[in-house]
Each structure stands twice: as C-alpha cells, then as structure tokens.
Amino acid sequence: MNTYFVSQYLNVIELETSSLLFNGANGVMDEVSSALGNKLRVPRIPVDVSNMSESEIHYLKKRGHITSLSQEEEIATFTHIVKSLRHYEQERAKKQGYIMLLLSYNCNLDCYYCYQREIRRQNKKHNRTQVMSPTFVEEIFTQHFESFFPGVPYKNVRIVLYGGEPFLLQHSKTIKRILEFTRNTPFEVVSAITNGTQVDTMLDFFGPLPGQVNSVQISLDGTQEFHDHSRISASKKPTFHKIIENIHRLLDKKVRINLRINLSKENIYKLKELTDFLKEQDFLGHPLLYPYLHPIHIHYDQTDEDELLSIDKLSDYLLSSTISEYIRTPAIRKADRYRQLLSLQNGSTGLTMASFCMISTENYIIIDPHGDIYKCYEEAGREEYKLGEIRNRQIQWFKSELETYLSRDVSTIIPCSTCSVALACGGECAAQARAKYHNFFAAYCNNSKFMILDAIKHLYQEQVKDVHQDNMDINLPNL
Template sequence: MKKSKYNKIWTMDNGVKIAFNSMSCALAEIDDSFMEIYNNIENISVSQLDEDKKQLLNQMEEGHYIIDDELDELKQIKFRHYKGKYENNGLGLTIAPTLACNFKCPYCYETPDPKIMNESVQNAIINMVDESMKRSDSLDITWYGGEPLLAKDIIWSLSKRMIEVCKSHDANYSAYMVSNGYLFKDFKDEDFDKLIEYKITAMQITLDGPPEVHNKRRILHNDGETFDIILNSIKRLKAKGINVNLRINIDKTNIDTVSKLLDILVENDLRDMSVSFGQVTAYTEVCSSISGNCLNTKEYAEWNLEFQKALIDRGFSATRYPYYPGIKANYCCADQINAFVVDPNGFMYKCWNNVGIHGEAVGNVKEIFDEDISIKYMINHAKWLTNTPFEKQNCNGCFLLPICMGGCPHVSLEKNSHDCEKWIYNLDKILEYTYDIKSEEVVEEIAEEVCL
C-alpha cells in the first residue's frame, strides 16, 4: 500500500494532531500508532501486525489515508468527473416560467422580462420530458424565475403533466422552488395543498438581514417593505410541512447584521431550518454597479467561518456541507450533459447566470428534435461539456481538487480563469473548528451516559 496524495496532517495549537483526506473528506484525531503505520506503509507486512494495528490500518484505508499501490488517484477523480458529466440516467430541468419579478434587488444579475411561457413552449417541454423518460429513470425540476409564482398556474399545469409522464414511464419525479417568498401571503390552503400534490416540498427563500437591512436590498417595485411578509410566509410553509432552505446573500453592506437576523430566526422558533450563505458576485453587466460592495473569495471565506460559528452558537445545524467540505464529481449542473435551464421562450442554457441571454443558449425545447441543429447551439453546449479542471495545471496538482473541481464553470469560461473554492483560504480553520465541535459532542455523550 501507499500514502494518498490528498492527505493533510498537522498539529493544532493545543497539541492534538489531526489528519484530513480530501478524497474521502475523512477527519481523524491521530496518534503515534497512526504515524508509525503511515510513515512505514510501503514496508509494512500486514500479516505481522497485531490485531489493534490491523484494525487501525483498516480504518486508515477506509478514510483513504492509505491506498492500494496500483491506484492512480487523479485517474479516479477523472473517472468520477466524466461519469457524472455524461451520465444519462436522469434529466434535470430548471424551469423559469417567467423572468418577470415583483422585486428590484440591486444585485440581481438577470434582465427582467415580463413575458410568460406560452402553451407551445409548455408542450415542447412535455415532449422533451416524455422522450427523455424513455431512457431515463428520474426527472428533477427546479422552479425558477424572475419570481416563478407570478406564473403559478403554469407551474401547476406543467407539474401535473410532467408527473403523469413520469408515472407512465415508471420514473421518479422530484421538485424544488427558488422564490423570494413574498407571494405566499396570498396563498390559501388549497394552494399549499397543490405544492404538496405537485411534490414541491422544499424551496429556497432569501432574507438578507434584519428588517432595516433586508428591506433596502430585497425591494418591491413600489419600494414596499418585504421582511415581515417573507418571515410569515416561511412560518406558514413550515407549518404545512414544506422544508425551507434560507439563503442569506452576503456582501460588504450586510456582513455585520447576520447575527441579528439569526436571533430573529431563533425568536420565531426557526432553528430547525437549513441556512446557507451566498457570496454576492457581479456576474453580469446588469449587476456590475454593485461590484464595489462584493467580497472576494478570500474575504468571504473568512466571514463564512464566523457565520458558521454564529449558527452553531444559536443551535442551528451547520456542521455538514457547505460548512464542511464535500466530495464533488462535478462542480454543478452546468457541467452535466443532462441538465438545462429553460427560459419562458424555450431557450435552454447550462448556467443560471446566462438565463435570458439568447446568444448563450445551447438549444430550444421547440427545436431539440430537429435534425438541423444550430451550429451556435452545438458550440455553446460543447464549451460547457469540454470544460474540465484537468486542463488547468494548478488544479491537477492541487490537494483541494476533489472538493473544488476547478471552481465555478461560469467563471472559468467567461473569464478564462479559475476561481478556487473558499476552502483554499479557510480549510485548516474549518477542520479545526469541526474537530472542536465533534470533541465537545463526544464529551457530552459520555457525560450523559455517566448520568444515566
């Protein structure tokens, strides 16, 4: 056996030595026995080890700290990546039935378009789904906008039809929604029932700070305030059994107010809600005016750890991804062959940042069965599917490759560069903090057992 190239072993300030492997994301407190095996692994005869060290060696192998001599880890990463990229057993669609929105958020990267998806585009989506489910076993839908609930009837209609198609092909169906949360104020019980009926049982909703901050960022077109209505919507959704993933978009103007927002969530008995933070970025010309307020990735990484601590201190769950690193085959849906964003005109894109920009489309749902496919569509699609981190020398030799995979494909293609994940700036601190949390949990468990 041999050592993995993706190990990181170091001694913390308190003298405890820990080991992390980015191929498995295993984190372990280690001792002299671990290091004895680790440092001599190429020369060890397993049969001559005592039972304790054999068990330790097996655990080290499970954590990927040591691997088979013949295993090429980079090839393993490549295989996992290309398998994920070209796997064709499921279809993922992000559908924007409209790009119209009732908000005018200053950092929005989209160009608003009042058009609502017409019947011919809806029929084309159903035809595409029907054809895809003949060779696929799952359909995953994300409802998106603009604000998707401005086209609520289209969501109901398309959902019903797609679920029927999936049933006819014995395929699984799941759905998710990204909403600003405001229009739930008008929902009646039967509307909430439809969310459940059409399997929209989880959604992302955004609050950007306490009321005095949020109401300056998440703004109605008539400048009306939105915080209290959205908070009440979240509570109503949760009461109906719908999971809400709260998004807090972060830039230099609201980083100091996160704790106050979290306190409000605690006061409203929302500790069991998933909370994640988004780094506000000036992706497009539409939102370029806010670029001066954006945190760079290093700044965001430093704050992200503080946000994690604030969540943990208040009883929120924040020890798994995205707070703790996770293994990635692909960075996101944009570099997978069977995932698309569909706009109200039927144009298909690989990335949410391109929605509505027809020149970046990789197809149109009304034309996908045409033999004469536009060369422009083919070129656009090919650039996403041929983009890999393995062509970047900095990525190939990087310890973080399995948990970063080259960073955002949109940045890679638009800026001809790569934007490393936050782990490059805060991994050590995140791992040490995670170790401390887990150690405290073990102590608490032991104390409970003693008391019992």
C-alpha cells in the same frame, strides 16, 4: 530503502495539540503528532523515514500521505481517478433528470446584486418580456421529454420552477398546467426558487403531495433594517414582513423551506439579532426549515466587488460567534457533505467532486420562455451561453457547446490537477470563472481551500452526526 515524498494531495491541519492529515485524493483523515505533521507539511519534498518503523512507513503509504511515485506519476494517477469518477458520475446522471423551467425573466423585486437585472432591462428595451405559456409546457412534457431524458422514468426527474419570480400572477396558468401534469405522473418532487413575496396569492399550489410545489428556497438579506434596504420591490416598498408571513403560511402547508440568508459586509454584524428574531418566529429547529448563510456574490458587475464579504472575513467572524449552533454556515455545509469521510478505513476514494455542479452534468437543463436551453441558471438569458433551442416544435442542440460544458472537471482545469483539495471542490463555479477570467476552464478558487480545510477540521473535531442535509445544495450550490 525507497525514497518517499510527501503527497501532492496531502493537507496538514493544525489541531490544539496535534495535526490532522487530510488526503485530498482519497479523503482519509489521520490524527498524528505535531512533529510528524510539521515533517509532512510541504508537498513533494523527500520524507526522512530513518526514524520510522516499517509499519509506520507502510501505514502512511497505504493511507496516501507519502508516496514513492514521481510528481508526474502521482498527477497521472490522480487524473485517472478523476476520469473514473467522472465516468461513474455521468453514468449515474443519465438515470435521472433535472429540468428548471424559467417561466419568465420578470420579477417584482429590484435587488441591486441580481445577476438578471441587466437582462430584464434589455428585455424590456427590446420588448422581450415573454412568459412561458401552458401550451409550451405541454409541448415540453409530451413531445420533448424523452429527447431530454432518454430512458429516464418520471419519478427520477426533478422539476424546479424559476424566474425572475415564478409566482407572479402572470405565471399562474402555466404553473397550474405544470402541476396538473405532475399530479398525473409519478414525479417525486417539484421545487421552486422564489423571493417569497407572492406565494400567498397561490397557496393552493403548495403542499407535500404529488401535483403540488413541495419545497422552496427563499432568501432574506439579514435583519429587517438591511433586508428592506436591499431586497425591495420594484416600487421601492419593503418586503421583510411579507416574506416572514409567507414563510409561516408555507410551513403550515407542510412545504419544506431552504431559508438562505444573504451576507454582506454590513449585515453580518447583525446576525445575532436576526438569529434571535428567527427563534421568536419558531423557525430555528423547525423540521421543515433549513436555514443557511451564503455571502452575496457577483458575476456580471452588478455592484462594486468591494461591497462583498470575503470568505476569510466570514470565517473569522463566525469562529467568534455562536451562530453556527442554529444556522448552517458555509464551512459547516461543506462539512455536511464530507461526513462520510469519517467512516473511511482504507485508501478508497471518499471524495467524489470531480466537477462542481449541474453545468457539467448530463441531463441537467434550464429552459426559458423563448425556448432557449441553458446549463446554468446564472447564465440563463445570455444568449451567447445557450446550448440549444426549441423552435417550431423541434430541438436543436449546439453540440460543440454541450461537449465543452460536459468536459469541465478537475482534470481539465489545469490548476486543479495539482490542487490538494480539488476533489472536495470540483473546480468551483464555471460561470464565475468565465465571467471573471473569460475562460470556462479557469479555476475560480475564491479562498475555497481555506473554507474546505476549515470544514474538514470542524467535521473531525465535532464528529458531525445526524446532519440535516440541504437538498438543493448539491445541484445548486450558489443558491
């Protein structure tokens, strides 16, 4: 009889009276007895199959939960799967495009945790407060577009306006030119990431039609009490009610809104109060508004890490609350992503996150007002991380840097190649890994496995149906 081992990529999740086998290499899920779950709990140990029928052994092997492969052979097989997924991912990416126009690093707010805060200080010190001009926008779209996205039709390219704060009055002429261009070409969506305090000065730019800003992300830092303490204007004025008023205005203009609620150790305990307030505003359940929770995170020592909320603490709190009935939690947002796993019948790969986000994907770029080109919105403005530049109407790519970015996936991040949730995670944030460990190919786990398995458990138990997917989450997972 063959010797079988527990798969390196098997996860055993406890249910009330049974166990859920979740295979992180192919995505299949099977509910089994707690006794069998306990037998398969430790990866790569030999499995006692003496009391199993041939059909049971065959089923567990077919589903990938047990294997006769050596550990080296199983890792090699997993690596081959990852490389195949990456090839498919990059070929698909070449058929579309994503361009984030960082209009300037200027902002009217002074949030203590902002990763651009030090960049603004340095820019001001060295008089680098440049704003992207309408002329430069014209150059990008008419001269460089084909170089950025060869063979990609306009309708497959997504434009995102970014800053700083994109809707400062000093950007209005540039935004107008961008929207004029999109009105006359078949761009499908123009989005923006905004603090929401200035949009009332440019409401004509917003709406559901071509040539308008169709969707935005806006953030709240909890209830008014906490928000007006942390998300304040540069002149120290409160912003909560202004943002709420502007959300109403945008909804009236039929603009889709991703409402991000930033969580800290302090404001998490007032989530119920905030939820009640958002209900009173008729935001929760609104077809154009997607509310979700996101812990504040730091990369560049903007604030003390002790002030941040851990994933464990967040999950423990949310398990004891009813918030998730109204607002998407981090675990449920992941469950939204994984819902196709419920329909997997065979051992085909249902998990496809060979990489984490836009930083490792073809045809995804950020251009700032200086003409510097980046792959990550959190690294923009840090010149050591740029991968190209536009100067004198010419694009210069730094090819070695670009190749490095595109080579990061769960087969090149050493801890990930043996991780049982790697294809549900993608190796997590490269920018955070580089900032914390000074290594682009380090894994930034941050308790991701805990949250992923929590999401899988939720998905299986609730059998999520008709989920409202966050349309920014795939490419901008930290926003």
